[in-house]
Amino acid sequence: METKIVTLAAFHVVGYRIEATVEEFEAGLRQSHYDKLIEKKNEIKHRKNDQVLLMQLYPSHEDFDAKVDPFTHLLCYEVNNTEGVPPDMIIHHMPARSYVTCTHRGIETEIGDTYDDIYGQWLDDAGHVPECYDFEILDERYQPESVDNEIEVYVALQS
Template sequence: MEPTVLSREETNVIGFTFTANVTEDFEQKHSASTTEALRARKSEIHNQVGKGEYLIQIYPDKDGFDAAVDPFTTLIGVAVSSLTDVPEGMVSHTIPAGTFAKVTHKGPETNLGETYDFLYGSWLCESGYDYAGFDFEYWDERYKPDQENNEIDIYVPLFK
């Protein structure tokens, strides 16, 4: 598994948000219920671009941050061409343009932590890059969370 370093243009996203750590999310199924809520109301979101979904994780600027213990903000949504019409109860967010490391996680979502550990624990430390306090996943037709043939693209913003 070797990340690709690439440039991305700005992406506008509309969806739902929650704050929790990874342990709370897993135990209380925040991501699953938020994804269900998004899919139930997706037709209310105008100007959608593409069919995929984004899971954006915004981490606090905290020394020794540990996602298993420390809460962070998660937004699950869809890309849009304009943020002018945000449905009630939803939020908007812009993923800034920039340089990103992209890696594709392959296998059940329950093994996703191994891919994040590799990205943040090994590759990022050796790459000479720093990260910008958030990352995101892109889910498309390959997203089959409980199956062996599941694939999730993970993007980590980079700077020198």
């Protein structure tokens, strides 16, 4: 797995917020909200591009377990301006931050292995501490059921 550290400027996203466990999210909430977001993308004024972001915001308590505890999922688009947001969508601000990033290659159901590599091995080896969120960029390479699928993964790092 090839990783690099990047620093991103602050940015805003607009889309849907879902509170759920991983299992609940994967059991249908993800696909239904993804489809709805794609269907309504032209209603999002000032959309920066067509890349869908899947953000995962985790509680900061020590005993949090993403497999059993609910947390916040955002399916969204980055925007240049937060005016004119559709009434059923939210605005979320992302601060300027450094991230470790890599490309997950392969079917989407195996992306947990990529996260395990980052959170389990890479962070320890590199001496970094994760912040309480990460995100994925789903662009033109996103083919969830294909071995040719590619998803950019970003894990926020504490300053």
